[in-house]
Amino acid sequence: MTACLTTRAPEVDIADLVQDDKVHSSLYSDPAIFEAELDKVFNNTWVWVGHTSEVPESGSYKTAFIGRQPVIVSRDRKGDIHVMLNRCRHRAATVCEGKRGKVKSFVCPYHGWGYALDGELRAIPKPEEYQGVLDKKDFPLVRLRHETYQGMIFATFNPDIQPLEEHLGGAKKWIDLFMKQSGGYPLKVLGDHRFRFPGNWKIQLENTTDAYHFPVVHKSFVSSLDDQTSKIFDFLDGPGFVEDLGNGHSVMVMIPELVDLDANLDAPIPERFKDFAAELECEGYDDAQVRRLVRAVGGSGFNLNLFPNVACSMAFFRVLRPVAVDETEIHHVAIGGDGAPAAFNQLRMRLHEHFQGPMGFGTPDDAEAWERVQKGSRAGDREWILVNRSLGRLVTSPDGNTAGSVCSETGMRAAYRKYKQMMTA
Amino acid sequence: MSTLRAEVAAFIDLEADMLDFNQYREWLDLWEPDGVYVVPIDRETEDFANTLNFAYDKAEMRSLRVARLLSGDAISTQTTYKTVRSVSRLRILAEDGDTVKARCSQFIAENRHGNLKTYPADVTFTLRRSGDGFRMVEKVVRLLNADHHLSSIGYIL
Numbered sequence: 197m198t199a200c201l202t203t204r205a206p207e208v209d210i211a212d213l214v215q216d217d218k219v220h221s222s223l224y225s226d227p228a229i230f231e232a233e234l235d236k237v238f239n240n241t242w243v244w245v246g247h248t249s250e251v252p253e254s255g256s257y258k259t260a261f262i263g264r265q266p267v268i269v270s271r272d273r274k275g276d277i278h279v280m281l282n283r284c285r286h287r288a289a290t291v292c293e294g295k296r297g298k299v300k301s302f303v304c305p306y307h308g309w310g311y312a313l314d315g316e317l318r319a320i321p322k323p324e325e326y327q328g329v330l331d332k333k334d335f336p337l338v339r340l341r342h343e344t345y346q347g348m349i350f351a352t353f354n355p356d357i358q359p360l361e362e363h364l365g366g367a368k369k370w371i372d373l374f375m376k377q378s379g380g381y382p383l384k385v386l387g388d389h390r391f392r393f394p395g396n397w398k399i400q401l402e403n404t405t406d407a408y409h410f411p412v413v414h415k416s417f418v419s420s421l422d423d424q425t426s427k428i429f430d431f432l433d434g435p436g437f438v439e440d441l442g443n444g445h446s447v448m449v450m451i452p453e454l455v456d457l458d459a460n461l462d463a464p465i466p467e468r469f470k471d472f473a474a475e476l477e478c479e480g481y482d483d484a485q486v487r488r489l490v491r492a493v494g495g496s497g498f499n500l501n502l503f504p505n506v507a508c509s510m511a512f513f514r515v516l517r518p519v520a521v522d523e524t525e526i527h528h529v530a531i532g533g534d535g536a537p538a539a540f541n542q543l544r545m546r547l548h549e550h551f552q553g554p555m556g557f558g559t560p561d562d563a564e565a566w567e568r569v570q571k572g573s574r575a576g577d578r579e580w581i582l583v584n585r586s587l588g589r590l591v592t593s594p595d596g597n598t599a600g601s602v603c604s605e606t607g608m609r610a611a612y613r614k615y616k617q618m619m620t621a
Numbered sequence: 622m623s624t625l626r627a628e629v630a631a632f633i634d635l636e637a638d639m640l641d642f643n644q645y646r647e648w649l650d651l652w653e654p655d656g657v658y659v660v661p662i663d664r665e666t667e668d669f670a671n672t673l674n675f676a677y678d679k680a681e682m683r684s685l686r687v688a689r690l691l692s693g694d695a696i697s698t699q700t701t702y703k704t705v706r707s708v709s710r711l712r713i714l715a716e717d718g719d720t721v722k723a724r725c726s727q728f729i730a731e732n733r734h735g736n737l738k739t740y741p742a743d744v745t746f747t748l749r750r751s752g753d754g755f756r757m758v759e760k761v762v763r764l765l766n767a768d769h770h771l772s773s774i775g776y777i778l
Contacts, residue, residue: 546682
């Protein structure tokens with residue numbers, strides 16, 4: 197492992213700006229706070245960079261970002277995964293510009309330095325000029341520590357951080373449940389929607405565990421559903437809950453009956469999936485297989501927020517990337533089953549397109565609301581953002597965690613507690 | 622200008638005008654019942670059903686999309702209710718019986734929160750003769766930046 201030096205941001209004291217029940221508006225708009233966040237949060241913890249299905253074989257790669265820093269996730273000839281800075285060791289040009297694909301090596305376009313899939317520096321034009329000056333073995337692409345859990349690849353600039361599984365802690369149980377939605381096949385990334393909104397990254401982070409906005413912002417989406425499905429999405433007064441899982445992670449269960457997709461396989465097939473079930477039957481799948489695929493196709497009934505940049509959100513991965521204090525890029529990563537029936541993956545993609553992405557029936561309205569939050573948060577200089585809903589009605593969950601109703605702001609408070617700890621360390 | 626090219630140009634101009642002036646219900650009538658409206662992410666693919674797209678609308682989804690845009694309930698449509706689009710560079714790619722395939726360029730401008738933004742695209746139409754005009758069998762909008770990030774789009778491209 198090569199140590200990576202990052203520029204330390206100017207000191208900012210945010211201790212008073214993050215309180216148990218509110219956070220200060222400047223957290224959305226102060227450039228100095230943003231620089232400190234890159235340094236103390238994104239460059240200092242486990243950050244999601246991809247899923248193993250995105251680099252399925254030797255030579256596969258995908259590009260990603262940790263905070264503002266471009267990285268490459270690659271799979272080498274032995275099948276091992278590497279996460280490396282996307283930066284030539286010579287004069288810093290990026291050595292890979294695609295989203296994802298397959299290559300034999302990474303060659304810098306500027307002077308032709310060539311790196312192997314594991315980052316080793318293999319070729320330098322005019323090597324005689326470097327005799328006695330540079331040894332190739334000392335100049336691989338800078339590799340980052342990375343670990344995976346259930347195919348989710350996380351990397352970190354912090355060599356001393358706790359193992360990934362400890363960091364995930366109470367969230368692991370929910371990741372395991374989330375992975376059941378590929379219908380008995382290995383989970384596979386099917387593509388992603390990418391969009392930006394002019395607002396701070398924490399506005400999106402908060403939104404993943406914000407059930408309160410759903411019936412207001414997503415009224416037009418709910419109107420586009422059949423009666424049976426729209427009732428399922430009418431969960432605000434239901435038995436759902438939000439649970440603080442520790443380390444900034446939280447889960448918001450909106451539809452309790454869709455927590456465990458291996459359970460209730462005998463339940464009647466929902467009206468909206470009847471055509472899908474009939475198609476599977478025509479293709480020769482037996483009743484048990486059909487029921488399992490139908491149960492899995494709509495995704496899980498919860499959003500799991502993993503601090504700071506990824507969520508397992510009902511039926512997709514939501515990834516956020518801070519671009520600037522008032523600019524955030526979001527990827528909605530569609531998932532399905534590797535080797536699953538074509539009809540299964542097709543329906544998963546159609547359901548994804550229905551709500552997600554820049555032309556979905558849900559995402560544009562979210563983005564509009566977030567843009568308005570950013571804009572409005574500039575008003576006043578002593579104003580706060582409230583995250584106090586349900587503080588008077590908290591309970592202890594069966595797992596021993598703090599929990600509130602489905603529309604409580606428990607998840608936001610969980611994230612901000614971890615945020616404060618990291619920002620004041 | 623050939624008669625066919627002129628007929629296709631007239632149809633495409635009409636379709637663009639309907640979308641710019643929010644005549645979405647009339648726009649739905651420009652479609653064949655089995656028509657598909659696609660805004661792909663992958664500019665190279667032709668297998669839209671097996672690929673994730675920004676939009677892949679058969680008749681039912683088109684109808685739901687229009688209902689959403691006209692409902693007044695979607696806050697994203699309130700800030701971009703008006704677009705201005707220009708279609709040109711029209712070329713007839715193929716003619717087979719009563720079906721015509723044509724390609725053109727399209728520039729759409731939106732004005733959202735005072736920010737003027739444009740979405741250039743290549744658009745491919747597959748049209749079928751119907752009475753004295755055409756109906757759309759397929760419309761594929763390949764955005765120039767489809768492979769990168771977009772902003773939210775609260776209208777029909």
